[in-house]
Amino acid sequence: MGRDAGQGTSRTREADAGQTGRNIQARRLPQRRRSVPVQDSLGRGLVDLRISVTDRCNLRCPYCMPKELFGPDHAYLARSDLLSFEELARVARVFADLGVRKIRLTGGEPLLRRDLEHLVEKLASIDGIEDIAMTTNGMLLAAKARRLADAGLNRVTVSLDSLDDEVFAKMNGTGAAVARVLAGIDAAESSGLSPIKVNCVVKRNVNESSILEMARHFHGTGHILRFIEYMDVGTTNGWRLADVVPAGEILSLVDTELPLAPIDDEHRSGVATRYRYRDGGGEIGVIASVTSPFCATCTRARLSAEGMLFTCLFASDGFDLKTPVRSGATSRELERTILDIWARRADRYSEIRSACPAVIHGETTTGDSVSEHGRDVPCAGQAPPPTAVVLGHPRREMSYLGG
Ligand code: SAM
Numbered sequence: 001m002g003r004d005a006g007q008g009t010s011r012t013r014e015a016d017a018g019q020t021g022r023n024i025q026a027r028r029l030p031q032r033r034r035s036v037p038v039q040d041s042l043g044r045g046l047v048d049l050r051i052s053v054t055d056r057c058n059l060r061c062p063y064c065m066p067k068e069l070f071g072p073d074h075a076y077l078a079r080s081d082l083l084s085f086e087e088l089a090r091v092a093r094v095f096a097d098l099g100v101r102k103i104r105l106t107g108g109e110p111l112l113r114r115d116l117e118h119l120v121e122k123l124a125s126i127d128g129i130e131d132i133a134m135t136t137n138g139m140l141l142a143a144k145a146r147r148l149a150d151a152g153l154n155r156v157t158v159s160l161d162s163l164d165d166e167v168f169a170k171m172n173g174t175g176a177a178v179a180r181v182l183a184g185i186d187a188a189e190s191s192g193l194s195p196i197k198v199n200c201v202v203k204r205n206v207n208e209s210s211i212l213e214m215a216r217h218f219h220g221t222g223h224i225l226r227f228i229e230y231m232d233v234g235t236t237n238g239w240r241l242a243d244v245v246p247a248g249e250i251l252s253l254v255d256t257e258l259p260l261a262p263i264d265d266e267h268r269s270g271v272a273t274r275y276r277y278r279d280g281g282g283e284i285g286v287i288a289s290v291t292s293p294f295c296a297t298c299t300r301a302r303l304s305a306e307g308m309l310f311t312c313l314f315a316s317d318g319f320d321l322k323t324p325v326r327s328g329a330t331s332r333e334l335e336r337t338i339l340d341i342w343a344r345r346a347d348r349y350s351e352i353r354s355a356c357p358a359v360i361h362g363e364t365t366t367g368d369s370v371s372e373h374g375r376d377v378p379c380a381g382q383a384p385p386p387t388a389v390v391l392g393h394p395r396r397e398m399s400y401l402g403g
Pocket residue numbers: 057063064106107108109110135136137138157158159199200201228229230231232233237398399402403
């Protein structure tokens with residue numbers, strides 16, 4: 001019932017919106033944009049916006065926010081630096097006018113942002129936004145799922161790296177219990193936040209032993225389990241290639257017990273490669289950012305909680321949108337700023353990492369080169385400006401720019 005109520009609110013608003021000249025103009029914008037698609041310098045559209053609503057988290061997954069480096073004295077963003085819900089919705093509206101159809105709320109842990117449902121409600125009323133999702137560690141989800149669904153949230157992705165409390169504790173750095181996350185998943189299901197995806201980062205010799213148990217547990221539930229290769233995001237997790245369990249290895253393991261068949265995903269734009277269980281038990285996926293990069297189809301923009309726009313998960317730097325938002329820029333001006341940033345976007349970090357791992361990890365020798373736009377460029381140089389990924393510069397943390 002709550003779900004219908006949420007959708008009803010948003011539908012009613014759209015109907016109301018059609019009554020005024022201002023909103024009639026707003027409704028025409030997506031059509032105008034469709035005829036001239038927004039594209040970056042590599043021909044990739046601008047389809048999804050990930051909004052990080054906070055850089056704080058209640059867990060300390062060592063692969064993301066190791067507790068030794070994110071201790072009590074860590075300098076998080078000040079409250080006055082965070083974009084307000086009104087400011088976030090305003091920026092999201094500009095993205096929607098540029099053709100963005102999907103928004104994902106993330107962080108840090110998005111459920112730490114107080115009254116998040118108020119933001120969801122604002123986003124759900126934006127003309128053109130078809131899908132609002134959230135990635136969460138699930139710790140606070142049981143208490144919040146219904147309110148979020150009522151506000152217009154469509155789906156959730158819940159992160160869970162093991163069903164074994166001991167292993168999960170190693171992966172989350174705090175001792176948080178599996179049962180709490182499972183309760184969050186149950187609440188999301190009963191609130192209609194489906195299909196629910198479950199993200200499981202796999203780290204060699206830490207939670208490899210959980211792969212089959214996770215597959216068995218979610219097989220036949222309708223939830224979509226996705227195994228994620230451990231990535232070299234940020235600079236604090238001490239990433240080593242040796243800690244990555246390749247997606248191919250994960251799939252082979254699952255396939256031995258629960259036979260899989262690839263799903264023909266002709267129009268793939270998501271990050272996961274999808275498989276179905278041959279026995280009809282549903283679907284799983286792998287996110288193989290390390291062994292099989294998908295930069296060619298990457299249509300995601302990221303907005304940090306303080307209003308910096310990032311064009312790649314591995315960016316060293318973003319583009320400040322907070323200053324124009326707070327100094328009275330018109331929506332048209334913001335639109336032009338974003339268009340300009342996106343038009344020059346050339347990021348393809350994971351592809352470059354695959355082609356030339358040495359350059360990424362500062363072990364470059366002058367003889368190394370990487371194929372860039374069909375020509376060989378020296379690894380030791382920077383990626384073509386003004387890409388946000390500046391090779392050799394420290395990358396921003398995923399908890400800050402939004403996973
Ligand atoms: N706190 C929320 C959560 O954990 O779901 C949302 C933010 S988190 C940064 C988003 C996703 O990124 C999670 O599924 C998490 O497991 C994943 N992630 C974080 N660090 C990662 C890494 N080094 N490699 C692969 N995935 C990572």
